[in-house]
Amino acid sequence: MEYNKHINILAETLFELLSEALGLQPDHLSSMGCNKGCSIVSHYYPPCPEPELTLGLRKHADAGIMALLLQNHVNGLQVLHDDQWFDVHPARGGLVVNIGDLLQILSNDKFKSVKHRVTANRVGPRISVGCFFSGHADMLEEPFGTMKELISETNPPRYKEFVLKEYIDKVLSSPIDSKPAIDYYKL
Ligand code: OGA
Numbered sequence: 001m002e003y004n005k006h007i008n009i010l011a012e013t014l015f016e017l018l019s020e021a022l023g024l025q026p027d028h029l030s031s032m033g034c035n036k037g038c039s040i041v042s043h044y045y046p047p048c049p050e051p052e053l054t055l056g057l058r059k060h061a062d063a064g065i066m067a068l069l070l071q072n073h074v075n076g077l078q079v080l081h082d083d084q085w086f087d088v089h090p091a092r093g094g095l096v097v098n099i100g101d102l103l104q105i106l107s108n109d110k111f112k113s114v115k116h117r118v119t120a121n122r123v124g125p126r127i128s129v130g131c132f133f134s135g136h137a138d139m140l141e142e143p144f145g146t147m148k149e150l151i152s153e154t155n156p157p158r159y160k161e162f163v164l165k166e167y168i169d170k171v172l173s174s175p176i177d178s179k180p181a182i183d184y185y186k187l
């Protein structure tokens with residue numbers, strides 16, 4: 001409970017910085033409800049005798065708004081950049097901040113979600129705790145799309161509007177390696 005409290009404070013600060021980076025008022029993303037709907041998911045990756053035969057977690061981008069990830073000292077997390085996988089070495093006391101697909105949509109691709117995966121390891125266990133922000137429950141029934149403030153003639157929307165609840169249903173009902181929900185809404 002204590003960790004969750006601190007994560008929420010950190011998220012609020014990060015959403016302020018992200019709002020400012022988009023040229024908006026610092027409280028913009030939080031006042032929309034982006035800093036709400038935090039779910040905590042822990043992963044336990046046991047040591048694997050044949051790590052070349054499997055993965056800890058398959059390639060994906062986080063579907064929500066933002067994820068804050070705490071990892072123990074065991075390597076495994078990798079991000080995809082220019083078709084190459086790079087290790088994200090755990091930094092003691094550090095958290096990984098992941099932009100999710102919904103923030104990519106809100107920002108009209110100014111912020112990009114990143115594809116990542118977790119390899120299997122001979123050593124372990126690897127333990128991670130992810131805090132996933134998917135937004136205030138009030139956002140579920142509302143139309144969702146790129147923020148109006150960012151749209152202009154030179155920056156037309158790159159996504160169709162949709163209802164967030166449908167998007168989340170798609171995410172929860174499809175396997176991790178199927179077509180990402182964001183792809184259904186690209187213009
Ligand atoms: C996830 C994720 C990474 C990890 O749960 O979406 O990417 O290190 N986890 O467990």
Ligand code: NI
Pocket residue numbers: 060061062116
């Ligand atoms: Ni992830």
